[in-house]
Amino acid sequence: MARILVLDGHSAATLAITRSLGRAKYWVAVGSNRGIDAPAELSRYCRLSTRYPVPYEDASGFVETVLEFARKNEIELIIPVTDFTIAPLSKNRHQFQGVSRLALGADAAIELAADKFRTISLARELRIPVPETVLVSSLEDLDRAAPNWDFPVVVKDRFSVRWAGNRAVLGSVAYAYSIEDLKKKVGHRLKEAGDVLIQRFVQGAGIGFSCLAAEGKVWLPFSWLRVRETDPRGSGSSAQLSIPLTPEVEEASRALVTQAGLGGICMVEFKRPHDGGPPALMEINARPWGSLPLPIACGINYPLLWVEWLLTGKLPPERIEYKKGILCRRLVNELTHLEHTFHGTPPGWPLPYPGFFETLLKISLPWYPGMHYADFWFRDPSPGLSGLGSWFSGHLRQRFKSKSSA
Known part of the structure; x- marks a missing residue:
């Protein structure tokens, strides 16, 4: 082998x-x-x-x-x-x-997927819904383009990693709660990165689509719903549920993947607004993603099929009938989600926020049929135990440091 x-x-x-x-x-x-x-x-x-x-x-x-x-x-x-x-x-x-x-994949596809503004522009060309987004290169641009949006407003870097020679500036995502806060956060990111995106916040459910892209086609489509996010305001998910594919998500994702020229396993993520509007594009990842254990648990072994294609040229089945209603969770992320709810609604956050006891009840059940863990495997316990140990030791160090500086 x-x-x-x-x-x-x-x-x-x-x-x-x-x-x-x-x-x-x-x-x-x-x-x-x-x-x-x-x-x-x-x-x-x-x-x-x-x-x-x-x-x-x-x-x-x-x-x-x-x-x-x-x-x-x-x-x-x-x-x-x-x-x-x-x-x-x-x-x-x-x-x-x-x-x-x-x-x-191809350099051009990697570069396009890494550029959030270009992916939004591509989606607009394909008439795929996107959140209202403005690229800002100066505070004067912000003054001219400052939209009449409700707060919070999302302030995100154009690139998650912006390369400059041998080093890189790491991107960030933040929320602005007022026009003054927006100008402050935009100004900070302009100094760090040169330009920044401001985006209307979409309140809704996160929906993901994944596939293997090969020879200009989409293979092995799969879809999931974000059940909980590590940061309840918006972040990577701590628990996901496999769901049936819907035509609107699949058609939009297929168009984006093929037009971007992606190759290998990749994902597209949307938000379905609570007000009933169509799913809006959030991001494209031309690479493996954090919730990859879920499709594997549901019967689509993306890594194995991807590697077999790369090494032998063997294409996978066009579709696999995967299991629906499977929940996959990552324990350390669930604990972080619970910790956020324990501290209560963040200052200035105007939208509904999950309560601590409600969340505790949801995540306290360790297992039921159809639940899988991304980190903990009975046959391979060391990674999960290590991650859990690091989570607790990190919190203990932080608490000790806080007491020492008090």
């Missing part, structure tokens, strides 16, 4: 890929940033692990370290999982020719 290196060992998607490929008898190594917890390297399915310089602090050092490891260990396929590792490898893919294959 092929020897495979999966990067970004801290990522939930990396753990899912490691388990999927390891169970299929592939030889799997895991690479991770130096100095951080990496649960995937503790998996029983990880044969070897390596550490590399933090890519957004030293991109060339990261590439050199990965290349050296690949040569030394005869790695046939390298799978980068996050934007931090995808961009440096994509820009230096020529160095890996004759050494290892990179699980990457």
Whole structure:
């Protein structure tokens, strides 16, 4: 079997890929940033692990370290999982020719999907609903374009990672609660990044669509509903539920994936407004995503089918009838969600916010038929236990630090 290196060992998607490929008898190594917890390297399915310089602090050092490891260990396929590792490898893919294959799509597709403003522009061209969004390059632009929107307003970077030579500026997402707050937060991001997006907040349910894109077609469509988010105001999800595909989400997603020229496993995310409007595009990820364990639990083994296509050219079935009503949760994210509700509605947040006891009742049931855990596996307990231990130890250190400074 092929020897495979999966990067970004801290990522939930990396753990899912490691388990999927390891169970299929592939030889799997895991690479991770130096100095951080990496649960995937503790998996029983990880044969070897390596550490590399933090890519957004030293991109060339990261590439050199990965290349050296690949040569030394005869790695046939390298799978980068996050934007931090995808961009440096994509820009230096020529160095890996004759050494290892990179699980990457075309440069143009990677660059388009990384640019939130370009993806919004593409959706508009395809007549796919998007939240009202303005690209701001100066405070004067904000004064001219300041929309008459209700607050909060979303302030988000155009790129989650903006590269400048060997380093990168990390993107952020924040909420502005007044015009003064909006100007302050926009001004801060302009100094850091040069431009920023302001976007009307969409109150609604998060709906995801995933697939494997190959040879200009969409294979293995899958859909899910966000049940809870790590930050109740909006963030990555802590629990997701598999749902039937709907024509409007599938058609919009297929158009976006094919027009963007994506390759490999990818996802598109929408919000369905509570007021009954059509789903609005939130983002496109031309890479593995955090809730990847859910489709695997439902019968679509994306990592395995993706790797088989990359290594052998074997295309997957066009569709697989997957299980509906399966809930997948990540315990440490659920605990963080619960912690947010314990502290109550954030100052200035004008929208409904989940209550603590209501949330506690929902997440306290450890298991029922149809529930799966992304991090905890009975056959592979170490990654989940490590993540849980890190969560508690981090909170204890933070509490001790707060008391010491008081």
